[in-house]
Amino acid sequence: MKEINFERITACGECCDGCGKFKEGSCPGCVEADGNVPEWKESGGCPIHKCARRHGVRFCGLCVEFPCAWLKEKIVWNPHAVEHLAELAEAWKKRG
Numbered sequence: 001m002k003e004i005n006f007e008r009i010t011a012c013g014e015c016c017d018g019c020g021k022f023k024e025g026s027c028p029g030c031v032e033a034d035g036n037v038p039e040w041k042e043s044g045g046c047p048i049h050k051c052a053r054r055h056g057v058r059f060c061g062l063c064v065e066f067p068c069a070w071l072k073e074k075i076v077w078n079p080h081a082v083e084h085l086a087e088l089a090e091a092w093k094k095r096g
Contacts, residue, residue: 004091011035011052011059012075013085048074061089 008015010030021027027037035049048060048071055063060071066089067082075081 004088004095006058006092006095007031009059009088011046011049011057012078013059013061013081013088014078058092059085059088061085061087062092 005015008017008031010016012030014030016022016027016029016031019027019029021038022029027033027039030037030046030049035046035053036044037046040046051070052058052060052063055065057063060066066085072082078084
């Protein structure tokens, strides 16, 4: 796995740097907007982001409840989210 800038990793394990909406300026980014992005405007903010903050973790892979059934229901856009978040958590633990 390449070097990861964990300051840019979102609660769901994504990185806004590669997102077209972020690049074009139509979304401020999950990290920058504290989960209050256009995708989740109608519901008052990203529920994954809120849950990670309630649990005091940067991203879901670091949560003591990971992987929870709720997370699997929420991250429907990435069928490999749990594996990806587990890899991120391992990289987090190995960082200097």
